[in-house]
Amino acid sequence: MSKVIRKIVSSGKCPKPLAPYSQAVVADRTVYCSGVIGIELNEPKLVSGGATAQTAKALEHLSNLLQEADSGIDRVVKTTVLLSDMNDYAAVNEEYKKVFSKNFPARTCYAVAKLPLGAAVEIEAIAIAGNVQDNSN
Template structure:
Protein backbone atom coordinates (compact mmCIF):
# COMPACT_ATOMS: atom_id res chain seq x y z
CA UNK A 1 0.00 0.00 0.00
CA UNK A 2 1.41 3.39 -0.95
CA UNK A 3 1.23 6.50 1.16
CA UNK A 4 -0.88 9.41 0.03
CA UNK A 5 1.24 12.51 0.47
CA UNK A 6 1.00 16.23 -0.19
CA UNK A 7 3.80 18.55 -1.22
CA UNK A 8 3.78 22.30 -0.73
CA UNK A 9 4.62 24.32 -3.81
CA UNK A 10 6.54 27.14 -2.11
CA UNK A 11 8.85 25.06 0.06
CA UNK A 12 11.53 22.42 0.02
CA UNK A 13 12.33 19.51 2.30
CA UNK A 14 15.55 19.58 4.29
CA UNK A 15 15.64 15.78 4.41
CA UNK A 16 13.94 12.62 3.14
CA UNK A 17 10.38 13.30 4.27
CA UNK A 18 6.98 14.27 2.89
CA UNK A 19 5.38 17.61 3.75
CA UNK A 20 2.18 15.80 4.75
CA UNK A 21 0.96 12.22 4.93
CA UNK A 22 -2.70 11.26 4.77
CA UNK A 23 -3.59 8.61 7.35
CA UNK A 24 -7.31 8.25 6.75
CA UNK A 25 -9.19 10.48 9.18
CA UNK A 26 -6.02 12.42 10.01
CA UNK A 27 -3.29 14.18 8.03
CA UNK A 28 0.13 14.56 9.64
CA UNK A 29 2.09 17.65 8.60
CA UNK A 30 5.87 17.71 8.93
CA UNK A 31 7.50 20.52 10.83
CA UNK A 32 8.32 23.65 8.88
CA UNK A 33 10.89 26.29 9.66
CA UNK A 34 11.18 29.79 8.29
CA UNK A 35 14.07 28.55 6.18
CA UNK A 36 12.17 25.86 4.23
CA UNK A 37 11.18 28.24 1.41
CA UNK A 38 12.02 27.21 -2.14
CA UNK A 39 13.32 30.77 -2.67
CA UNK A 40 15.41 30.87 0.52
CA UNK A 41 18.83 32.45 -0.16
CA UNK A 42 20.56 32.06 3.22
CA UNK A 43 19.40 35.25 4.92
CA UNK A 44 18.71 35.15 8.68
CA UNK A 45 15.30 36.10 10.11
CA UNK A 46 14.14 37.20 13.54
CA UNK A 47 11.81 34.89 15.46
CA UNK A 48 8.65 36.75 14.41
CA UNK A 49 9.54 36.42 10.72
CA UNK A 50 10.56 32.77 11.16
CA UNK A 51 7.23 32.00 12.84
CA UNK A 52 5.22 33.76 10.12
CA UNK A 53 7.13 31.92 7.40
CA UNK A 54 6.71 28.57 9.20
CA UNK A 55 2.94 29.11 9.20
CA UNK A 56 2.99 30.24 5.56
CA UNK A 57 4.70 26.99 4.55
CA UNK A 58 2.27 24.96 6.65
CA UNK A 59 -0.60 26.80 4.94
CA UNK A 60 0.85 25.86 1.56
CA UNK A 61 0.82 22.17 2.55
CA UNK A 62 -2.66 22.50 4.11
CA UNK A 63 -3.92 24.02 0.85
CA UNK A 64 -2.50 21.11 -1.13
CA UNK A 65 -4.36 18.70 1.17
CA UNK A 66 -7.61 20.68 0.92
CA UNK A 67 -7.81 21.56 4.62
CA UNK A 68 -7.45 24.75 6.67
CA UNK A 69 -6.09 25.98 9.98
CA UNK A 70 -9.59 25.45 11.41
CA UNK A 71 -9.13 21.70 10.82
CA UNK A 72 -5.93 21.49 12.91
CA UNK A 73 -6.42 19.56 16.15
CA UNK A 74 -2.82 19.43 17.45
CA UNK A 75 0.24 21.63 17.05
CA UNK A 76 3.81 21.01 18.19
CA UNK A 77 6.12 24.01 18.40
CA UNK A 78 9.86 23.60 18.85
CA UNK A 79 11.96 26.60 19.94
CA UNK A 80 15.71 26.82 20.42
CA UNK A 81 15.02 28.83 23.57
CA UNK A 82 12.02 29.77 25.67
CA UNK A 83 13.23 33.36 25.33
CA UNK A 84 11.37 33.21 21.98
CA UNK A 85 8.08 32.03 23.49
CA UNK A 86 6.28 35.39 23.71
CA UNK A 87 7.27 36.52 20.20
CA UNK A 88 6.29 33.16 18.70
CA UNK A 89 3.04 33.18 20.67
CA UNK A 90 2.11 36.66 19.41
CA UNK A 91 2.15 35.31 15.84
CA UNK A 92 0.65 31.93 16.79
CA UNK A 93 -2.47 33.46 18.35
CA UNK A 94 -3.29 35.26 15.08
CA UNK A 95 -3.34 31.97 13.15
CA UNK A 96 -6.17 30.26 15.02
CA UNK A 97 -9.71 30.91 16.21
CA UNK A 98 -11.21 29.61 19.44
CA UNK A 99 -11.49 26.85 20.34
CA UNK A 100 -7.74 26.59 19.83
CA UNK A 101 -6.06 23.31 18.88
CA UNK A 102 -4.16 21.35 21.51
CA UNK A 103 -0.51 22.40 21.62
CA UNK A 104 2.86 21.41 22.94
CA UNK A 105 5.76 23.87 22.96
CA UNK A 106 9.22 22.68 23.93
CA UNK A 107 12.74 24.05 23.85
CA UNK A 108 15.27 21.99 21.92
CA UNK A 109 19.01 22.28 21.56
CA UNK A 110 18.95 23.10 17.84
CA UNK A 111 16.82 22.81 14.71
CA UNK A 112 17.55 22.09 11.04
CA UNK A 113 18.85 24.91 8.85
CA UNK A 114 19.82 26.99 11.89
CA UNK A 115 16.17 27.84 12.59
CA UNK A 116 14.91 28.98 15.98
CA UNK A 117 11.34 27.71 15.53
CA UNK A 118 9.76 24.70 13.84
CA UNK A 119 6.02 24.05 13.74
CA UNK A 120 4.20 20.81 12.90
CA UNK A 121 0.55 19.87 13.14
CA UNK A 122 -2.10 17.17 12.86
CA UNK A 123 -5.40 17.74 11.03
CA UNK A 124 -8.66 15.88 11.50
CA UNK A 125 -10.29 15.78 8.09
CA UNK A 126 -13.68 17.47 7.94
CA UNK A 127 -16.65 15.15 7.57
Protein backbone atom coordinates in the same frame (compact mmCIF):
# COMPACT_ATOMS: atom_id res chain seq x y z
CA MET B 1 -11.78 -4.92 7.18
CA SER B 2 -11.79 -1.83 4.98
CA LYS B 3 -8.60 -0.31 3.66
CA VAL B 4 -7.18 2.91 5.06
CA ILE B 5 -5.96 5.27 2.37
CA ARG B 6 -2.46 6.68 2.79
CA LYS B 7 -1.47 9.61 0.59
CA ILE B 8 1.81 11.52 0.42
CA VAL B 9 1.21 15.28 0.11
CA SER B 10 3.58 17.93 -1.15
CA SER B 11 3.04 21.52 -2.14
CA GLY B 12 4.99 23.75 -4.47
CA LYS B 13 3.96 26.60 -2.15
CA CYS B 14 6.20 25.14 0.56
CA PRO B 15 9.97 24.72 0.61
CA LYS B 16 11.27 21.33 -0.48
CA PRO B 17 12.19 19.00 2.39
CA LEU B 18 15.74 19.37 3.68
CA ALA B 19 16.05 15.63 4.38
CA PRO B 20 14.35 12.34 3.39
CA TYR B 21 10.80 12.96 4.61
CA SER B 22 7.42 13.87 3.16
CA GLN B 23 5.96 17.34 3.71
CA ALA B 24 2.75 15.67 4.89
CA VAL B 25 1.04 12.31 4.95
CA VAL B 26 -2.71 11.78 4.99
CA ALA B 27 -3.84 8.56 6.65
CA ASP B 28 -7.58 8.12 6.20
CA ARG B 29 -8.79 11.66 7.12
CA THR B 30 -5.90 12.61 9.39
CA VAL B 31 -3.16 14.88 8.07
CA TYR B 32 0.29 14.59 9.63
CA CYS B 33 2.44 17.59 8.69
CA SER B 34 6.18 17.43 9.13
CA GLY B 35 7.83 20.25 11.01
CA VAL B 36 8.17 23.47 9.05
CA ILE B 37 10.64 26.25 9.64
CA GLY B 38 10.63 29.84 8.47
CA ILE B 39 12.68 29.59 5.32
CA GLU B 40 12.37 31.16 1.91
CA LEU B 41 10.29 29.23 -0.60
CA ASN B 42 12.96 28.61 -3.23
CA GLU B 43 16.14 28.41 -1.19
CA PRO B 44 17.04 26.90 2.15
CA LYS B 45 17.65 30.27 3.80
CA LEU B 46 15.95 31.49 6.97
CA VAL B 47 13.84 34.63 6.64
CA SER B 48 15.33 37.61 8.43
CA GLY B 49 13.70 38.98 11.57
CA GLY B 50 14.36 36.22 14.08
CA ALA B 51 11.74 34.10 15.83
CA THR B 52 8.83 36.43 15.03
CA ALA B 53 9.39 36.46 11.27
CA GLN B 54 10.32 32.77 11.19
CA THR B 55 7.12 31.85 13.02
CA ALA B 56 4.99 33.87 10.60
CA LYS B 57 6.69 32.24 7.60
CA ALA B 58 6.48 28.72 9.09
CA LEU B 59 2.75 29.19 9.72
CA GLU B 60 2.30 30.44 6.15
CA HIS B 61 4.02 27.30 4.85
CA LEU B 62 1.92 25.14 7.16
CA SER B 63 -1.28 26.77 5.92
CA ASN B 64 -0.30 26.18 2.28
CA LEU B 65 0.54 22.55 3.00
CA LEU B 66 -2.75 21.95 4.78
CA GLN B 67 -4.69 23.39 1.84
CA GLU B 68 -2.90 20.96 -0.47
CA ALA B 69 -4.05 18.14 1.84
CA ASP B 70 -7.74 19.20 1.67
CA SER B 71 -7.52 20.64 5.16
CA GLY B 72 -6.77 24.00 6.71
CA ILE B 73 -5.59 25.87 9.76
CA ASP B 74 -9.14 25.73 11.13
CA ARG B 75 -8.98 21.92 11.13
CA VAL B 76 -5.70 21.54 13.04
CA VAL B 77 -6.21 19.47 16.17
CA LYS B 78 -2.63 19.39 17.54
CA THR B 79 0.58 21.32 17.04
CA THR B 80 4.07 20.85 18.38
CA VAL B 81 6.24 23.95 18.58
CA LEU B 82 9.99 23.54 18.92
CA LEU B 83 12.02 26.54 20.04
CA SER B 84 15.77 26.95 20.08
CA ASP B 85 15.34 29.52 22.89
CA MET B 86 12.43 29.64 25.35
CA ASN B 87 12.97 33.40 25.58
CA ASP B 88 11.19 33.53 22.19
CA TYR B 89 8.04 31.93 23.67
CA ALA B 90 6.04 35.18 23.96
CA ALA B 91 7.00 36.41 20.48
CA VAL B 92 6.11 33.06 18.92
CA ASN B 93 2.76 33.07 20.75
CA GLU B 94 1.91 36.50 19.33
CA GLU B 95 2.40 35.26 15.76
CA TYR B 96 0.69 31.95 16.54
CA LYS B 97 -2.43 33.77 17.81
CA LYS B 98 -2.69 35.66 14.52
CA VAL B 99 -3.21 32.34 12.72
CA PHE B 100 -4.91 30.26 15.43
CA SER B 101 -7.32 32.89 16.72
CA LYS B 102 -10.08 30.74 18.27
CA ASN B 103 -10.80 27.12 19.10
CA PHE B 104 -7.08 26.64 19.61
CA PRO B 105 -5.65 23.22 18.81
CA ALA B 106 -3.99 21.19 21.52
CA ARG B 107 -0.31 22.16 21.66
CA THR B 108 3.02 21.14 23.08
CA CYS B 109 6.04 23.45 23.13
CA TYR B 110 9.61 22.33 23.75
CA ALA B 111 12.98 24.02 23.89
CA VAL B 112 15.52 22.03 21.91
CA ALA B 113 19.28 22.23 21.56
CA LYS B 114 19.29 23.01 17.84
CA LEU B 115 16.95 23.16 14.84
CA PRO B 116 17.71 22.71 11.12
CA LEU B 117 19.64 25.62 9.56
CA GLY B 118 19.86 27.23 13.02
CA ALA B 119 16.14 28.08 12.96
CA ALA B 120 14.56 29.73 16.00
CA VAL B 121 11.27 27.80 15.65
CA GLU B 122 9.83 24.69 14.00
CA ILE B 123 6.13 23.83 13.96
CA GLU B 124 4.46 20.53 13.13
CA ALA B 125 0.74 19.82 13.01
CA ILE B 126 -1.91 17.14 12.93
CA ALA B 127 -5.17 18.09 11.22
CA ILE B 128 -8.36 16.62 9.82
CA ALA B 129 -8.95 16.48 6.06
CA GLY B 130 -12.31 17.12 4.43
CA ASN B 131 -15.39 18.64 5.98
CA VAL B 132 -15.39 18.99 9.74
CA GLN B 133 -18.20 20.06 12.04
CA ASP B 134 -16.90 22.04 14.98
CA ASN B 135 -18.98 21.67 18.14
CA SER B 136 -16.69 23.82 20.30
CA ASN B 137 -18.04 26.56 22.54
